[in-house]
Amino acid sequence: MSPRHPYPTRSSDLHFAGSLASSSNSNESPTNNGDTFNMWWPSSHFNLRPALSERVSEFVKRNAVANATAGHGGGQTAIIDALEFSRRLGVYYNIACILFPLGVFVVRKAAGRIKKHRKAQRKNSRDATERDTVAYKTGNVEVSVVETASTASSSSASSAIIPAEVDSDESKPLLQNSTPKLSWYTLLYRRFKGFMTYQRPNDARGRVVPHNSILIINQLFFWSSVFLSIYKIYYPLDTANNSPLRFFLLADRWGIIFAMNQPLNFILAAKTSPIKYLTGWSYEEHLIVHRMVATMSHVASLIHFAGMYVVYRMFIARTGQTFLSVLSRPDILFGVISFVAFWIFGLTSVDEFRAKAYEVFLATHISFATIAMVFLYLHHPSARVYVVLSFAIWALDRLVYRAYNKRWAADAVVQVLDESTVKVTIKNFAGSKKWKWEPAGHIFLTVPGWNRFQAHPFTILTPPVGYDLEGNKIEDGKDKDMVLIIRKLKGFTEALFDMGDEQGRLKVVIDGPYGSEHARSSLKECTKSLFIAGGSGIAVVWPLMCEMIRKEMDKNQRGKGGKRRKIVLVWIVHHEHHLKWIEGDLEKLEEVKRTLPREFEIEVRKFITRGANGRRPDLRSEVTRVVEDEEGVRLAGRTGVLVCGPDAMMREVRTVGRDLLWEGKDVEILAEKFGW
Incomplete structure (x- = not known):
């Protein structure tokens, strides 16, 4: 295996059968016997002399021959299987950890869009039927059908009359205040949805724990990476294999995982990321997944770095070479620089540091990420394709799309x-x-x-x-x-x-x-909408609330209004003068309310937490009041709850939503969090 070309084509004759049978000396050079051993090795760190006295492929084979001579013939087969799996790791990793999870969310969003499209088609068809029933033309004469009450004496005539409004949703209750009986699968789905919505309290260090759906995705991604890193090396377990060589493979495979994570890391960090639009993730969820991939990259780089040091102690230290002399080798030195740069911009990206010194975070994030990727490219040939792809994503997002458009x-x-x-x-x-x-x-x-x-x-x-x-x-x-x-x-x-x-x-x-379109598209399907804003979180809540009211204004102007809807705003501020931020907008809202039908109910509730009369609202009662229609117009249908504010507020709303979903209520919890 040439040092300049660490990825030769796999030989069709990859076994040692001929050489093992003819070789009685474990120290005999593998190149002296007649078999072909064109071994692919995932790392070039120790492929060059004088790091070892021989190439890694020859080193691996010599150890395999020694194991076989000692009566452990299964060991050399396990090493070759592990090497071959490492060669195909890119395919398995991208399918298991990236493409499949994203595909699930893409299919989920596509199915939701198809469902909405079919629902709109049914509604349009129903509206067309109603229009044709009310008025239709025969030749040049327009004939109108007048609806009459059905009586015993006119049953034949009334049977031909189609009512002006036909509600195709048979699951709705006949009486407005009655509660429909839920099917077992609907209740099971809502309880599962509630479990995925729930957000646990902060951990022992005070860090925010994401809600269960993102937490499960993070855990699946992490453990899938761990499994692929040990497969064919430590699982299935082969006690006959050479333990130091196992560790050599493990350390190197984590380096491959680190390199493969970088394109995903960059595409999740992009402001115009297509993943956000394909999956329907909210901006908060998209950001959490990006941080999870970055954390996984840090874990992989640390294991790779520490593992290579252990490999030095196992194989190279005994040759008399110092660790400093190994670090001075160009490929290893470039890897160390990439590792240090990656950890510098990672440590400056934690929430505490970013909140206190955003300018430093931004500068280190861009500069040290660039340094890390450049030296990763120089570190190892197998990483180059991932580095080039990462820079291409960055260039398309930053230079082409963002700078130009x-x-x-x-x-x-x-x-x-x-x-x-x-x-x-x-x-x-x-x-x-x-x-x-x-x-x-x-x-x-x-x-x-x-x-x-x-x-x-x-x-x-x-x-x-x-x-x-x-x-x-x-x-x-x-x-x-x-x-x-x-x-x-x-x-x-x-x-x-x-x-x-x-x-x-x-x-x-x-x-x-x-x-992000996540909150907007979700609220369109809701009959009741509750907006909860904490302080400056009104910047997220207010425009979305105005959009829903504006749509009703336009329908009312065209004579198509009158649909029953309920919108409630709960705004929590520290001081009374904070209410002046949108004082003029709230006055305009009062004017608009007088022009809308009575069926369209709008309520604004303001809470001031500090001062002589300050008090905090009971968010559980506020959410429950809207979901269960304890006041005002009683409506069936889904309730959308959008919250933006401090982490404690969003966690409390998620908890209430979990409890209501467990009871079978149709609730959609949407959380928008400040954070970039």
């Missing part, structure tokens, strides 16, 4: 609202057809006058044109300001706050907008 210069006005909040108004951002955003979208804000390399994420408070309460249309092209509500912390936000004290105007660069 998602980056704009704009004028902004900064205004201080209170002791800890600043309002940034980006002027006339909706004036161009390209400059548009979706409800609950977010942008990355850069101030070139301070630092053009700092881009900070903020959620857009303003509903876009066509989705607000103003009544203007998307095609009107009306100029509209984009408003951001930013809490004062340290660094960039503190500088914005100081700028607002001076009534500052500044030039900004916008990267975005970005967003």
Whole structure:
């Protein structure tokens, strides 16, 4: 096996049968006998002299011959099987750990879309039947059918009359206040859904534990990786095999897993990731999976690094070479640099560090990730295809799509609202057809006058044109300001706050907008919608709520309104003056409510937690009140609960949702979390 070409084609004669039978000396050079041993070895770390006195393929064969001579013939077969499996590991790993899990969610989302499409077709067909029943034409004469009550004397005539409204959903109760009996499989599904929705309390270190669905995905990904790393090496167990060689294979296989994780890591980190749209994951779920893959990469790199040191102690130290002399070899030195760089930007990515020093996190994340990938490319030939693919994903996302289609210069006005909040108004951002955003979208804000390399994420408070309460249309092209509500912390936000004290105007660069369709598409299927916002979480909740009200406004204007819906907003703030953030919008909402049908119920509940009369709401009772229709219009159907705020608030809402689903209630819990 040539050092320059560590991946020769597998020989068809990979066994040792001829050489083992003719060789009586375990130290005989394997190249002297007549068999062909073109062994593929996954690592080139020790393929070059003088790391070992011979090539790894020859080293492995010599040990296999020694085992066979000693009466352990099964050992050499196990080593070859493990080597061959490592050669195909890329196929197995990508199918078992990446393509199959993603495929499940893609199929799930596709099935949901097909179901919605069929439901819409049935509704359109039903509406067409009703229109044809009410009025139809015969030649040039229009004939209308007048519905009459059925009596005993006119049963034949009334039987031909089709009612104006036909509800094809036979599962709905005949009486509005009655409760339909659930089938066992529906109850079982809702209980399973409740279990997957549940979020456990924080761990002993105070870290947030993701809800069960993402937690299970993380665990399956981790243990699948562990299984593939030991398969054919330690499982099935072969006690006749050479233990040091087993460890050599294990350490090297974890290095392969680390390299294969990088394209997935990059595509999950991309702002325009196709996985988000294919699977239907929310932004929160997408971010958690990205962190899980990054954590798995750190585990793999650590095992690989530590394992290679143990390999040095097993095989190389006895030759008299020092560890420093081995580290000075170019391929190993490049691997060490990649390992250190990867761990530096990993440690600076933890929640605590990112919250305190976002600028440092961003700088180290980009710079050290680049260093790690460059030296990973130089470290080993088998990693190069994954490094090239990772950089291609980054280039498409960052350079092609984001820099060309998602980056704009704009004028902004900064205004201080209170002791800890600043309002940034980006002027006339909706004036161009390209400059548009979706409800609950977010942008990355850069101030070139301070630092053009700092881009900070903020959620857009303003509903876009066509989705607000103003009544203007998307095609009107009306100029509209984009408003951001930013809490004062340290660094960039503190500088914005100081700028607002001076009534500052500044030039900004916008990267975005970005967003997720998960919450919007889920709420469309809900008859009742409960929006829960904690403080600045109103920036996520308010645009989505306005979109639902705006759709009813448009239907009412076309004479197609009147469908029973209920929308409730629960907004929890620390101080009363925080309510002024959207004071004008709430006043506009009161005006709109008077123009909508009575069947469309809108309720706003505000809670102030600090001050003389401060109190915290009972979220369990708030959610239960809407789900069970304890007040107002009583409606059947699904209840969507969207929550955005502190982790404790979202965990409490998830717990309530789990309990309601366990009882058989039709609830959809949606959580949107700040975090990039």
